[in-house]
Amino acid sequence: MDEKQPPAGITVADWQATPKSVQQLVVGLLTTVDQLQQAVAQLREQVNKNSQNSSKPPSSDPPSVKRKPPKVKGQRQRGGQPGHQGKGRRLKPPDQVSRFVVSRPISCGACGTLLLGEDPEPSRHQVTELPRIEPEVVEYQVHCLRCQACGEPTRGHWPAEMPTGCLGPRLQAVTGYLSGRFGVSRRDTQELLATLFRVEVGLGTIPAQEQRLSQALAQPVEAAQTFVQQQPAVNVDETGWKEANQSGWLWVGSTPEVAVFLLRPSRGRQELTGLLGADYAGIVGSDRASAYNALPDQQRQLCWSHLRRDFQALVDRGGNSALVGRLLLAQVKLFFPCGIGSAMAP
Numbered sequence: 491m492d493e494k495q496p497p498a499g500i501t502v503a504d505w506q507a508t509p510k511s512v513q514q515l516v517v518g519l520l521t522t523v524d525q526l527q528q529a530v531a532q533l534r535e536q537v538n539k540n541s542q543n544s545s546k547p548p549s550s551d552p553p554s555v556k557r558k559p560p561k562v563k564g565q566r567q568r569g570g571q572p573g574h575q576g577k578g579r580r581l582k583p584p585d586q587v588s589r590f591v592v593s594r595p596i597s598c599g600a601c602g603t604l605l606l607g608e609d610p611e612p613s614r615h616q617v618t619e620l621p622r623i624e625p626e627v628v629e630y631q632v633h634c635l636r637c638q639a640c641g642e643p644t645r646g647h648w649p650a651e652m653p654t655g656c657l658g659p660r661l662q663a664v665t666g667y668l669s670g671r672f673g674v675s676r677r678d679t680q681e682l683l684a685t686l687f688r689v690e691v692g693l694g695t696i697p698a699q700e701q702r703l704s705q706a707l708a709q710p711v712e713a714a715q716t717f718v719q720q721q722p723a724v725n726v727d728e729t730g731w732k733e734a735n736q737s738g739w740l741w742v743g744s745t746p747e748v749a750v751f752l753l754r755p756s757r758g759r760q761e762l763t764g765l766l767g768a769d770y771a772g773i774v775g776s777d778r779a780s781a782y783n784a785l786p787d788q789q790r791q792l793c794w795s796h797l798r799r800d801f802q803a804l805v806d807r808g809g810n811s812a813l814v815g816r817l818l819l820a821q822v823k824l825f826f827p828c829g830i831g832s833a834m835a836p
Contacts, residue, residue, distance in 0.1 A: 535807055543803035545777070545796060581616055625689045628658075657699055661689065665696055666703035715750045718743045719767045723791075725775040726765065726782075728757045741765050759784050794830045798822050 496505030497520055505513070540555045541548040584590075592612075595605050630652050634645040653659060661683075668674040668682060676696045683689045718724055724743045731740040731753060739757045743750045743765050754761040762781045766774070775791040776782045782790060801822065804815025822830070 531807075535803070538806055539803070541799075543799050543806050545799065579616075581614055587616070623687050625661075625687060626658075655699070655702065656695070657691070661687075662699050662703055665691075665699045669696070669700060670703075711750065714748050715743070715752075715765070717748050718745055718750050718765075719770055721745045721772060723773040723775065724766060724770075726762065727776065728754075728761070728779065728781075757781055794822070794826070798830060 496502055497516060508516075539546055540551045542555070594609075597604055630648060632646045632648055634643050636643045655662070657665070664687075665679060665683070668679045669676065674682065676693060679696055680691055680693055683691050724745055726741070726743050728739045728741045731738045733753060739754050739761065741752045741754055741757075741761060743752075750765070752761075752765055754764065757779060759781045772789070773791050774782065774785055774789055775793060777793050777796055798819065801815045801818040804811045804818070806812075807815070
C-alpha cells in the first residue's frame with residue numbers, strides 16, 4: 491500500500507496531517523490485515539472442499555455436505571406399468587435352433603376324429619441350455635520303426651500344429667481370461683476349471699499358462715499401442731495397482747476404437763512417454779496429475795468432470811468468483827445437455 495495515498499475513509503487533508511510514524515503503522519497494519527484475510531479465505535476454501543467441488547472422494551465428505559435428495563418413490567406397483575410394451579427375449583430363427591420338440595394332437599378333443607395336417611403358426615417356446623461339457627483330450631503319438639532292409643530305426647515327427655504344453659490354446663485363453671480380466675485367484679481358477687469344464691489342472695500350471703499367454707499377446711498389444719499412438723486424440727489416466735505384492739501403476743490410453751492398458755512402476759512423465767511415444771502430437775485428455783504438465787498447452791484437454799468441480803468451487807468461494815463459476819457451469823450445461831458422462835472428452 492502506498493503511504494502517499496490515504497486509506498479508504500480518510501481524507502487527503504487528514505492523512506497529510508497524520509504523523510509519518512502513524513502513517514507507516516497504519517499502512518503496515520492494513521497490509522497485514524489484507525494478507526490475513528487472503529490466508530483465511532484460502533483456509534476456508536480448503537476446509538470447504540468436498541467431492542462436489544474438488545477431486546476428493548464422496549466417502550470423505552462431512553455430514554454437512556448437502557446431497558441431492560433421493561427420488562420420491564411414487565405409488566406405482568413393481569414391474570411393467572399398464573400400457574408399457576414389454577421387451578421379452580426374442581425367439582431365434584429356426585436355423586439357430588439345435589433341435590425341435592413338436593407336440594401334435596392325434597385326435598379331436600370333441601369327437602375323437604383323426605387329425606391331419608400342420609399348424610402354420612404353432613405356439614412357440616424356446617429354452618436355452620448349456621451343453622454338458624466334456625473336455626477333449628488329444629493324444630499325439632510318434633512311432634519309431636525299424637527298416638526291414640537295412641535295420642536302421644526311423645522316428646516320426648511331431649505335428650507342427652501340436653501345442654507345446656499340456657493345455658490347448660482355448661483352455662489357455664480361458665485360464666488367462668479368468669485371472670487377467672476378472673482377477674480370479676489361481677486357486678479359484680483351478681476350482682472353476684474343474685467345476686465348469688471338468689478339467690483338472692495343477693495349481694502351478696496356472697501361472698505358467700499366464701506367462702505363456704502374455705508372451706503370445708505381446709505382439710497384438712504392441713500393434714494396439716501403435717494404433718493408439720497414431721490417433722488424433724487419446725484419453726489417458728493412471729491408477730494404483732498391486733503386482734506381486736509390489737506397488738505399481740496401471741496406465742490406460744483410450745480411444746473410441748482401442749484401449750491399451752500397461753502396468754508401469756511409476757506415474758511419472760517417462761511412463762506417459764512410454765504409453766504414447768516421444769513424438770505424440772495429438773490431444774491428450776487427462777486430469778491434473780504432474781506427469782501431464784510437460785505437455786504443451788495446445789495438446790491438453792482437462793477432464794470436464796474435474797473442470798465442472800472447479801467451477802463449483804468458484805461458486806462456493808462466493809463474491810465475484812461465484813458469478814464467474816455460475817456462468818461457467820451454465821456453459822458446461824450447453825456443451826453437455828445430457829451430462830458430462832454422455833460424451834467422450836476430448
